[in-house]
Amino acid sequence: MILLLEKWQKLLSSSGLILKFKLAVTGNMVLVLVLSMLAFDVSCTQAFLENGNRIKSRTFLSPEFIMGPGSVESKTYYDIDFPRGHIALKSFNAEVVDQAGNPVPLFETYFHHWLVGKYYEHRPSDRNFTRNSGLCQGQILGQYFGLGSETRKTATDIPDPYGIEIGNPAEIPEGYQEKWYLDVHAIETRGVEDRLGCIECRCDLYNVTNDEDGNPIKPDYKGGLQCCYGQTRCKLSRGFQGGKRSISLRYTVKWIDWDSSVIPVEIFTLDVTDTGKRLHGSTGISPENGCQVEYAVESCTATNAAGNGCVDIKRNNLTMPTGGYVIYAVAHQHIGGIGSTLYGQDGNIICTSKPIYGNGNEAGNEDGYIVGMSTCYPEPGSVKIAAGENLTLESNYNSTNKHPGVMGLFYLHIAKQAPNMTFSHPPMHESIKGTTTYAWSIVVFIGLAVTIAVAVHFWLKKRREGGYNPVPK
Numbered sequence: 001m002i003l004l005l006e007k008w009q010k011l012l013s014s015s016g017l018i019l020k021f022k023l024a025v026t027g028n029m030v031l032v033l034v035l036s037m038l039a040f041d042v043s044c045t046q047a048f049l050e051n052g053n054r055i056k057s058r059t060f061l062s063p064e065f066i067m068g069p070g071s072v073e074s075k076t077y078y079d080i081d082f083p084r085g086h087i088a089l090k091s092f093n094a095e096v097v098d099q100a101g102n103p104v105p106l107f108e109t110y111f112h113h114w115l116v117g118k119y120y121e122h123r124p125s126d127r128n129f130t131r132n133s134g135l136c137q138g139q140i141l142g143q144y145f146g147l148g149s150e151t152r153k154t155a156t157d158i159p160d161p162y163g164i165e166i167g168n169p170a171e172i173p174e175g176y177q178e179k180w181y182l183d184v185h186a187i188e189t190r191g192v193e194d195r196l197g198c199i200e201c202r203c204d205l206y207n208v209t210n211d212e213d214g215n216p217i218k219p220d221y222k223g224g225l226q227c228c229y230g231q232t233r234c235k236l237s238r239g240f241q242g243g244k245r246s247i248s249l250r251y252t253v254k255w256i257d258w259d260s261s262v263i264p265v266e267i268f269t270l271d272v273t274d275t276g277k278r279l280h281g282s283t284g285i286s287p288e289n290g291c292q293v294e295y296a297v298e299s300c301t302a303t304n305a306a307g308n309g310c311v312d313i314k315r316n317n318l319t320m321p322t323g324g325y326v327i328y329a330v331a332h333q334h335i336g337g338i339g340s341t342l343y344g345q346d347g348n349i350i351c352t353s354k355p356i357y358g359n360g361n362e363a364g365n366e367d368g369y370i371v372g373m374s375t376c377y378p379e380p381g382s383v384k385i386a387a388g389e390n391l392t393l394e395s396n397y398n399s400t401n402k403h404p405g406v407m408g409l410f411y412l413h414i415a416k417q418a419p420n421m422t423f424s425h426p427p428m429h430e431s432i433k434g435t436t437t438y439a440w441s442i443v444v445f446i447g448l449a450v451t452i453a454v455a456v457h458f459w460l461k462k463r464r465e466g467g468y469n470p471v472p473k
Contacts, residue, residue, distance in 0.1 A: 062249040069191040069242040074230035088163025094251035103363035115143035115183040120176040132267035137290035153372025191240035201228035223404025272408030297403040312399040323387035324414040332409040351376035368471035381418030
């Protein structure tokens with residue numbers, strides 16, 4: 001540690017680094033060093049221990065789907081490539097790529113959402129779909145993994161010693177196989193007249209009057225999933241000519257073999273539009289039945305602008321059927337979103353998740369698009385939700401302009417037990433002996449690193465989370 005500190009001192013003095021001019025270059029390196037230092041010194045924090053070489057990883061490619069200017073792909077693919085056996089899933093990351101494997105930017109193909117779920121199959125006509133632990137009705141929002149435009153920069157890692165258990169022979173019905181499906185909803189915006197209107201699924205731009213099932217769309221429904229289903233097409237700019245292309249979802253799954261050291265987590269999907277009602281025998285979406293999935297943000301008036309700065313706040317109270325420790329949490333919002341917060345019954349914050357907006361032209365940093373969501377990884381065993389606890393979910397959107405078809409979802413991973421907390425360094429009274437210089441080196445190092453890290457944090461926050469700006473035309 002002393003040698004490391006001396007190297008830092010020499011580096012800073014010899015190179016003449018001035019923080020305000022070099023912050024952008026050193027920021028990420030400093031943050032990594034700080035996190036590494038803290039992880040080394042406080043080894044009882046078990047998040048992100050990599051299980052050594054136990055972690056397995058494979059990258060797969062979904063079936064291709066053909067996209068032309070303004071077209072919409074909304075389809076479910078069954079029996080996709082997926083890890084098999086009794087295992088614990090540790091992460092699922094994905095991105096949209098073209099036929100050559102190049103990342104496709106959101107301003108060309110907007111991924112409204114992708115969902116990955118599990119089912120048991122005896123034969124193609126005999127499928128039993130499973131779902132996550134709640135809270136919505138039927139198969140609504142029952143996926144194990146699912147994101148949208150924020151896919152590339154949203155962490156999905158499940159920290160040790162936790163994992164999502166799949167492939168348990170005791171849970172697979174006799175004569176059935178465990179399989180996985182992928183549901184995709186993509187909108188090609190090359191050449192469209194109104195890019196934002198297309199990705200918000202404004203009905204007038206799709207020229208539809210009936211939904212996918214042939215039911216008339218209500219006059220007050222101005223935009224959302226009912227208007228941009230598969231094979232519809234968003235209005236193109238006059239005279240635009242463009243060809244079709246093949247794209248796919250490239251996804252990487254990490255897992256470990258299941259054993260008694262893994263603590264299983266349950267997946268919960270919360271929806272700010274959940275009515276709380278469950279009509280008998282109804283598993284679909286209706287105005288009175290359960291999760292509505294989407295809602296509209298109306299534009300603010302002059303009075304609202306003066307009062308709350310044009311922020312649409314939607315809140316809902318939800319009751320958790322079971323309890324446990326929060327391991328991971330993240331929100332899902334659409335363009336215009338400015339953050340979502342989940343509160344416990346006591347009013348304390350369980351997690352606040354904020355969108356990261358891009359400010360460039362490259363894939364993963366598209367200007368005006370949500371390219372990531374901040375996540376919450378509480379200290380293991382520190383945040384507990386009780387069975388029957390009433391939670392409050394709040395979803396906030398900028399309402400300077402109207403936003404139809406937005407979402408306010410919150411994903412939770414909950415474990416019924418906390419890990420055994422163990423310390424790998426000796427008890428304090430033993431480690432103090434003969435280590436005064438070592439201790440002071442740590443103090444100085446942390447002081448230096450934290451000072452820089454705080455500055456970097458605010459710089460990165462300003463650069464990457466500077467707030468909602470409209471999608472460029």
